[in-house]
Amino acid sequence: MAPDIPGNPPPNAVPDKSFLLIASEADVMIDDGVVFKAFIFNGTTPGPLIVVREGEVVEIIIKNVGGFTHGLSIHAANTQTSKFVGNIAPGSEGRLVFTADFPGVYMYHCAPGGHGILTYTLAGMYGMIVVEPKKDSYLLERTLGREPDIKVYLIQHEVYLNGRDFFDGKAAYVMFNGKVFRYVTEPIHARPCDYIRFYFLNVGPNHVASFHAVGGIWEYVYQGGNPANMAMGLQTVTVGPTDSYVIEWRVPDEGNFLIVSHAFGTQAIKGAVGIIASSSNASVQNVIYP
Amino acid sequence: MAPDIPGNPPPNAVPDKSFLLIASEADVMIDDGVVFKAFIFNGTTPGPLIVVREGEVVEIIIKNVGGFTHGLSIHAANTQTSKFVGNIAPGSEGRLVFTADFPGVYMYHCAPGGHGILTYTLAGMYGMIVVEPKKDSYLLERTLGREPDIKVYLIQHEVYLNGRDFFDGKAAYVMFNGKVFRYVTEPIHARPCDYIRFYFLNVGPNHVASFHAVGGIWEYVYQGGNPANMAMGLQTVTVGPTDSYVIEWRVPDEGNFLIVSHAFGTQAIKGAVGIIASSSNASVQNVIYP
Amino acid sequence: MAPDIPGNPPPNAVPDKSFLLIASEADVMIDDGVVFKAFIFNGTTPGPLIVVREGEVVEIIIKNVGGFTHGLSIHAANTQTSKFVGNIAPGSEGRLVFTADFPGVYMYHCAPGGHGILTYTLAGMYGMIVVEPKKDSYLLERTLGREPDIKVYLIQHEVYLNGRDFFDGKAAYVMFNGKVFRYVTEPIHARPCDYIRFYFLNVGPNHVASFHAVGGIWEYVYQGGNPANMAMGLQTVTVGPTDSYVIEWRVPDEGNFLIVSHAFGTQAIKGAVGIIASSSNASVQNVIYP
Numbered sequence: 001m002a003p004d005i006p007g008n009p010p011p012n013a014v015p016d017k018s019f020l021l022i023a024s025e026a027d028v029m030i031d032d033g034v035v036f037k038a039f040i041f042n043g044t045t046p047g048p049l050i051v052v053r054e055g056e057v058v059e060i061i062i063k064n065v066g067g068f069t070h071g072l073s074i075h076a077a078n079t080q081t082s083k084f085v086g087n088i089a090p091g092s093e094g095r096l097v098f099t100a101d102f103p104g105v106y107m108y109h110c111a112p113g114g115h116g117i118l119t120y121t122l123a124g125m126y127g128m129i130v131v132e133p134k135k136d137s138y139l140l141e142r143t144l145g146r147e148p149d150i151k152v153y154l155i156q157h158e159v160y161l162n163g164r165d166f167f168d169g170k171a172a173y174v175m176f177n178g179k180v181f182r183y184v185t186e187p188i189h190a191r192p193c194d195y196i197r198f199y200f201l202n203v204g205p206n207h208v209a210s211f212h213a214v215g216g217i218w219e220y221v222y223q224g225g226n227p228a229n230m231a232m233g234l235q236t237v238t239v240g241p242t243d244s245y246v247i248e249w250r251v252p253d254e255g256n257f258l259i260v261s262h263a264f265g266t267q268a269i270k271g272a273v274g275i276i277a278s279s280s281n282a283s284v285q286n287v288i289y290p
Numbered sequence: 291m292a293p294d295i296p297g298n299p300p301p302n303a304v305p306d307k308s309f310l311l312i313a314s315e316a317d318v319m320i321d322d323g324v325v326f327k328a329f330i331f332n333g334t335t336p337g338p339l340i341v342v343r344e345g346e347v348v349e350i351i352i353k354n355v356g357g358f359t360h361g362l363s364i365h366a367a368n369t370q371t372s373k374f375v376g377n378i379a380p381g382s383e384g385r386l387v388f389t390a391d392f393p394g395v396y397m398y399h400c401a402p403g404g405h406g407i408l409t410y411t412l413a414g415m416y417g418m419i420v421v422e423p424k425k426d427s428y429l430l431e432r433t434l435g436r437e438p439d440i441k442v443y444l445i446q447h448e449v450y451l452n453g454r455d456f457f458d459g460k461a462a463y464v465m466f467n468g469k470v471f472r473y474v475t476e477p478i479h480a481r482p483c484d485y486i487r488f489y490f491l492n493v494g495p496n497h498v499a500s501f502h503a504v505g506g507i508w509e510y511v512y513q514g515g516n517p518a519n520m521a522m523g524l525q526t527v528t529v530g531p532t533d534s535y536v537i538e539w540r541v542p543d544e545g546n547f548l549i550v551s552h553a554f555g556t557q558a559i560k561g562a563v564g565i566i567a568s569s570s571n572a573s574v575q576n577v578i579y580p
Numbered sequence: 581m582a583p584d585i586p587g588n589p590p591p592n593a594v595p596d597k598s599f600l601l602i603a604s605e606a607d608v609m610i611d612d613g614v615v616f617k618a619f620i621f622n623g624t625t626p627g628p629l630i631v632v633r634e635g636e637v638v639e640i641i642i643k644n645v646g647g648f649t650h651g652l653s654i655h656a657a658n659t660q661t662s663k664f665v666g667n668i669a670p671g672s673e674g675r676l677v678f679t680a681d682f683p684g685v686y687m688y689h690c691a692p693g694g695h696g697i698l699t700y701t702l703a704g705m706y707g708m709i710v711v712e713p714k715k716d717s718y719l720l721e722r723t724l725g726r727e728p729d730i731k732v733y734l735i736q737h738e739v740y741l742n743g744r745d746f747f748d749g750k751a752a753y754v755m756f757n758g759k760v761f762r763y764v765t766e767p768i769h770a771r772p773c774d775y776i777r778f779y780f781l782n783v784g785p786n787h788v789a790s791f792h793a794v795g796g797i798w799e800y801v802y803q804g805g806n807p808a809n810m811a812m813g814l815q816t817v818t819v820g821p822t823d824s825y826v827i828e829w830r831v832p833d834e835g836n837f838l839i840v841s842h843a844f845g846t847q848a849i850k851g852a853v854g855i856i857a858s859s860s861n862a863s864v865q866n867v868i869y870p
Contacts (some may be wrong), residue, residue: 083835165714206846210533224814236365500821528820538722
């Protein structure tokens with residue numbers, strides 16, 4: 001191991017944080033009457049949100065309680081991972097330790113080795129891990145002198161009817177956080193002036209997302225979620241599979257603001273639409289989890 | 291309303307500029323013998339170009355003289371829009387006022403609410419609005435000390451044969467500014483050394499464009515058209531649906547320079563090709579409108 | 581010609597470097613038992629790597645020894661090219677001279693004029709030309725005070741079964757450097773701490789690549805390969821057709837690190853996967869050619 005390369009854990013490091021991912025299989029409802037025979041982490045697709053802070057030593061335990069071989073690829077780790085968690089047989093477990101040296105918004109997903117890496121993602125076995133940068137790193141937070149009012153951790157992901165459609169890039173459903181049109185059915189509540197930070201991750205596995213709000217211009221965006229990669233004043237961000245953005249935006253007024261992947265035919269109309277419902281006396285949930 | 295958030299109009303503001311968009315339906319010729327049963331603004335698809343200056347208070351009136359419900363989403367506005375122009379019944383009209391606080395190149399499109407937002411774009415009901423930044427904001431303009439010789443407002447857009455192809459992302463035609471191979475049939479004339487500024491907008495609704503010139507390297511590009519987001523020396527820009535770029539380039543010599551979306555199979559061969567025809571004694575049109 | 585525009589050659593310039601491209605047609609093996617009836621430069625698809633240095637005057641001779649009309653579009657050239665090498669009949673040749681004023685990673689491809697420009701790329705007739713910037717231009721090279729240990733020139737490209745699939749964007753094979761799963765069969769060897777520089781070019785002609793390493797975070801990336809366009813700490817880069825990146829990364833440890841286009845269904849599973857095989861006593865090849 002190369003100790004001076006960022007990402008590697010120090011020898012015999014004691015983890016600052018530890019997380020347990022339990023791999024298995026289950027039927028998951030992604031819409032009324034629509035059952036997805038999914039591969040899952042901790043009972044859901046997407047799997048649980050993991051949040052750590054830049055510089056922390058992170059331990060991930062993966063246990064396979066399912067009937068198939070599983071594994072893990074964790075994009076926040078710049079260190080050897082395949083050797084430790086790349087192939088976990090049913091009934092077995094693996095352990096990975098890394099240092100979260102790169103701030104950003106990352107995908108993790110099942111990676112049992114070989115072609116399984118590619119098709120297990122098709123099966124819904126993925127989630128988001130966020131490495132929070134050192135305090136006050138994002139510009140709007142520095143300018144306003146406060147944390148966001150609402151943090152929205154938003155995963156865009158696709159479900160296919162069969163392998164042929166997966167090869168051809170023809171998703172049947174495209175979702176935000178696990179359900180078709182989820183935030184149309186259950187809008188995200190906000191108040192005028194609320195400072196929202198989106199942690200937007202497109203896990204794909206195929207489509208290029210274009211994340212936009214009707215009535216909104218993203219004030220600041222950060223490619224990969226890294227504060228060093230800022231652009232400003234954008235109507236959308238173009239986000240390939242496993243690409244991500246942190247987006248800062250304040251709600252300008254009352255009323256509904258649609259959030260949508262602006263690829264209308266291949267994505268939005270298949271479920272990648274939601275609503276930010278703004279009113280002055282809204283009861284606000286401060287964190288929206290995948 | 292939150293007065294300190296950029297984009298909201300001041301109370302009782304008198305508009306600096308006002309625009310009228312008339313929504314209806316019509317048959318439009320997009321190629322010899324090819325009729326597109328389109329939804330349109332002001333008689334054409336794409337609709338009229340709107341240009342304002344950063345900081346101006348802008349009024350948009352939309353009148354529906356057609357037989358279907360129409361509406362408006364205007365990406366240059368960071369303010370509540372759906373409430374005012376989101377759903378305009380036949381015979382009705384709506385009015386939106388906003389402050390153009392974010393410089394850039396934006397899409398506007400019909401947004402009658404619900405699934406119509408997605409499918410009306412399929413029907414050709416969109417256009418470009420440009421918010422010009424404060425004077426001398428783009429680098430080549432500052433360096434040369436003069437305005438561009440030619441401003442090319444260029445919309446890339448797609449037409450589908452049916453809803454199934456729209457879902458599957460299989461466009462039948464991909465065009466620059468309303469006609470298949472338009473600027474092959476009627477080239478854009480220029481002279482060597484001419485300073486061209488492209489306002490390139492991909493309205494999609496599905497494909498990711500890759501805008502390139504044969505014999506050209508883009509000297510400076512600005513994501514979203516915002517002067518703050520500059521990159522330099524690029525053979526192409528990758529532009530998702532409703533993403534945009536301002537591009538600065540000088541014509542290096544005489545002869546033809548093809549402009550093209552370099553996604554050759556899914557886009558260029560379906561019509562997204564044009565010609566910059568350069569000769570020293572060319573008669574030049576200073577603005578190319580959509 | 582406009583002498584003060586970067587890219588044009590000076591009058592009567594003596595080339596610093598000269599390259600010969602021989603255009604023809606041949607059957608090429610892209611996998612065991614898979615024959616691709618290709619159009620080729622210098623006997624292979626992709627064609628030969630061309631490397632020049634920023635500021636050099638470059639001469640390209642193209643000879644057509646095949647049975648079809650060929651030609652050349654060379655994206656590193658900001659000068660009139662179509663007139664000189666745009667259409668080369670069988671048995672003929674052409675000559676282009678330009679100054680390599682824009683550092684970066686570029687595509688070249690056959691461009692015989694008309695629709696052939698689009699379909700000859702389908703036929704495999706393309707390659708990479710790199711314009712190396714002035715010394716020490718990339719950040720990791722400056723920081724470490726040395727050249728990369730391994731330069732990987734990596735072209736992602738697609739093969740289609742027929743024109744219909746080409747229009748529809750449904751590739752049959754997606755490859756790195758000419759063979760399906762090439763670097764799975766013949767891994768790229770490295771040692772822990774090795775400083776790798778990828779010159780990644782997506783020639784398409786259709787798909788948007790997402791280039792990622794399992795167990796790796798790209799330390800620095802440069803859009804188009806231009807040192808001025810840096811971003812840092814990214815799990816992937818989203819790369820449209822003819823877009824490119826220079827990527828700097830150090831191998832964190834021993835073991836296998838997969839490189840992959842993270843568009844799993846449309847690209848990776850069709851061949852766009854490779855392995856960086858790291859071990860302390862590896863015998864390393866310092867340059868990986870397309």
